[in-house]
Amino acid sequence: MSTEHGKLYVVATPIGNLDDISPRAGRVLAQANVIAAEDTRHSGRLLHHLGISTELVACHDHNERTVVDALIARLLRGDDVALVSDAGTPLLNDPGYRLVSQAHAHGIEVISIPGPSAITAALSICGLPVNRFAFEGYLPEKTAARLALLQQLEREARTLVFFETPHRIEGALQDLVTVFGSERRATIAREMTKRFETARRDSLGRLLDWVRTDAEQQRGEFVIVVEGAAVTPGLDDAGLQRLLGALLKRLSVKDAAAVAAEFTGRHRNELYELALKLKELDK
Secondary structure: OOOOOOOEEEEOEOOOOHHHOOHHHHHHHHHOOEEEEOOHHHHHHHHHHHOOOOEEEEOOOOOHHHHHHHHHHHHHHOOOEEEEOOOEOOOOOOOOHHHHHHHHHOOOOEEEEOOOOHHHHHHHHOOOOOOOEEEEEEOOOOHHHHHHHHHHHOOOOOEEEEEEOOOOHHHHHHHHHHHHOOOOEEEEEEOOOOOOOEEEEEEHHHHHHHHHHOHHHHOOOEEEEEOOOOOOOOOOHHHHHHHHHHHHOOOOHHHHHHHHHHHHOOOHHHHHHHHHHHHHHHO
């Protein structure tokens, strides 16, 4: 790696409370030659709060393809670039993938400046198992698409994390109840680190009722953490193959995988691939 290249710093910034900026993050933002920001106006307010005057350039979903080349050129010339999003850790449901990917492709050192993340903040307070989790970002806006996605996740055993907006929170909770059932446990974390922060763990059904009857709980930014599906005590690999083999004598590959998934709690796609292999071997 050439020592003449600049470095790309991926810098986590506060998700609400500006005091959550780390001293290291502040130093990097002050010393960088340029800051690539999702929204320069938003990040400008943070820099003003910190007394930092580093140059800002916009790097967001709509222009990232066009600005990456210029930023890579500056890095190759020796400039240090700091990448920030509007809040939290860049790339986690935020822009920046193309810049980071191209930096690696050009042999540029990429350095994480860790800090706030709405995902890990919500997981830390949710009171649900978090040793394994899956982050799904924002649910689809349209009800049909949202239900279709949730149905794919219905038997996911890992804890699930979603972002949601004020105008969709009630509809999202209703669809979660429809697919996962009213008794599945979940936590809603709202406006984390901000003045009106709330976090509540309850069943999905009771959380939906709470949000419906309290208009205050329909405002702000939301993270929904949902407990994973209960897993039926599993078969070992040999037992699973025997089950699929018996089902394949009477059902199609797709239907056999679906029935086995319902019985075992395993992923339907995983079982479909295994059923296909068994079908081929049987030939």
